Amino acid sequence: MSEDRKLEGRKIRIRVPVLARVEGEGALDLSIENGMLSELRLEIYEPPRFFEQFLIGNPAQDVIDRVARICGICPVAYQMSAVQALEAIYGVEPSLWAQAMRRVMYCGEWLQSHSLHIHLLAAPDFFGVNSAAELARLDAHAVRRGLRLQGLGNALIALFGGRSVHPVGVRVGGFHSAPSLVDVSAVTERLREARTEADELLRWVASWSLPDDNQDFTSLALRHPGEYPILRGRLVSDAGHDLPIDQFDTHMREFQAPHSTALHALLDDKPYLVGPLARLNLNADCLPDELRALLAEVGLELPSRNMFHSALARAAEIWLAVNEALSILQDYAVPDSPYVEHQPCEGEGVGCTEAPRGVLWHRYTTDANGNVKTARIVPPTSQNQARIEDDLRQSLLRLGLDKPEDELRLHGEKVIRNYDPCISCATHFLRLRVVRS
Amino acid sequence: MATSKPSIAVHKFSSCDGCQLAFLNLGEDLLQLMELVDVRHFAEAGILDEEADVDIAFVEGSLSTPQDLERIQQVRAHAKYLITIGACATAGGLQALRNLADAKEWVAAVYAQPEYIASLDKVQPIRAAVPVDFELWGCPVNGRQVVAAVRALLFGVAPIDAKDKVCMECKRQQAVCVMVARGEACLGPVTRTGCGALCPSFGRACYGCYGAAENANAVSLGMRMQGLGLPAEQIAQHFETTTNQSPLFAQATARWRGQHG
């Protein structure tokens, strides 16, 4: 009763115009009227960059080079989903060597992106500081370890692509060139040393006081027998979906919300989660025993309904990426050829891989020369957007709408950052219908 | 003492965030840099003060909304030096390809949809709106470039401008020429160096991500591509790179598109 009276007539509007520590530009808008949440929106206001339009008329290599420019933090994911779709169209299957090396390169991106998120973007929230530089004054060891792991991820990508942002090595049929034994050994050595650091990192994240906020949500991720999903599998959810990747769009629908330049996606008309926690929830049985034991030891029970376990899920995937890359590269041999030949042709194909932030789905059609006729890209952040808004609504209610504005704002930001939203990715896909006469 | 440190800001406009990563990917050197300079604004790194006066403002991304035009004026007003980082800020970036398309048609399509998306007719590099003190090319720029720029300015000297062409770098590395050996249409002869001839060293053609080199001859490269048997449209496509608004590349595109039409 008294609660109600206190809230009576209180109208606050919170606007956080530039969200710090997220990739890209976004804002959070909250209105509370008489103790009720009258408005909540995660506003994404990056101008659309129309990327899908820039793919039309272009040959495969240009598509691979261009889609990378959608996101500097996960260019490998874009290149891999694209090349997979194009290979499906041209009917070419990369060698087992190339498939394994793509997995290693992708591990590099998980390692880089997750370390960046944990240390530079998320951790400050849990230590009451604003930035990683401030955090480094409290715990230099942890921040340095994180930056080293991030650097190792970058090195893995550069091994196959020359550089970690917009690498140049991927082509239809495999890679343009194969790294030398010497270069591989140097990275392998670093991976060996990083195993202990990955262990320590996971324990460190487990020691954060993560809020306990169980919620109801649907997880969606790739799943492939016997391996933790990165580059292949069927799309599975804990709401009973089990789809081949080319049928995803029979259940997933995108629409444009009026407050955002990014499209939102729903799965059978409901919000859903993609990303590290969704992957872990659906694929815990595919983890190596050692990692499973470690997660049990730090007290993570899977599947988890606590969204804040995403941080722990990222740490687990860092552990996985380090160990997986090491075990694949251990028996590295330079192949006869890094790619198989192909003939570009007309067709339609779908590619779907697990970007650091979750399912990244591409579909292309090509003309007789194999050049792109139509392109459609569904990135993880637009898929998570409805879930983020749902989460915000629930978490803020649980926190108590009578809390001071600063606290509401901080908590809201923390909830959003926990998803590691990549606003650059999400806004590059405003689709246009151009009627030519 | 702390106040006497030189200050920097990192601002973002329309981009993929890849050039800011040149800072965030410095590894442990990032912590050192943050000790040497006072970082006043860098949203992605959690440091927010857009209006702070700084010695150097690094700007990533291109201008594509009316709000961008206002914001860049603010950035300029608060910075002693303004350095653009990357192809988006320096030449518009890949998204400037929309300038080559029938921009009106696209923009109309946007306005026909929701009212809240404001968009300029053309995507512009930073230089189109405010004076720029130094431009760093690359898509993306790399850590060496940004650190060298900070260092040079801290010591009060102008950063060194890379003027050579990728082609020269290839020769220095004695890499196999992909154009001669495989007949591939390589932009190395007209692209500025800075990447270390990455693509040719991977056995593939350069696609010009560091922008047009000075004194480069795009006309003769286009003729050479024609000699390799490429139709005009494909030659034009080769110049439609992430740095398509480099004047040289823009001219080359127009020239070969013209012949096509």
Ligand code: SF4
């Ligand atoms: S220049 Fe390239 S790497 Fe840099 S922000 Fe633009 S698209 Fe990204």
Ligand code: SF4
């Ligand atoms: S496209 Fe050219 S400039 Fe860019 S990395 Fe490759 S070789 Fe270097």
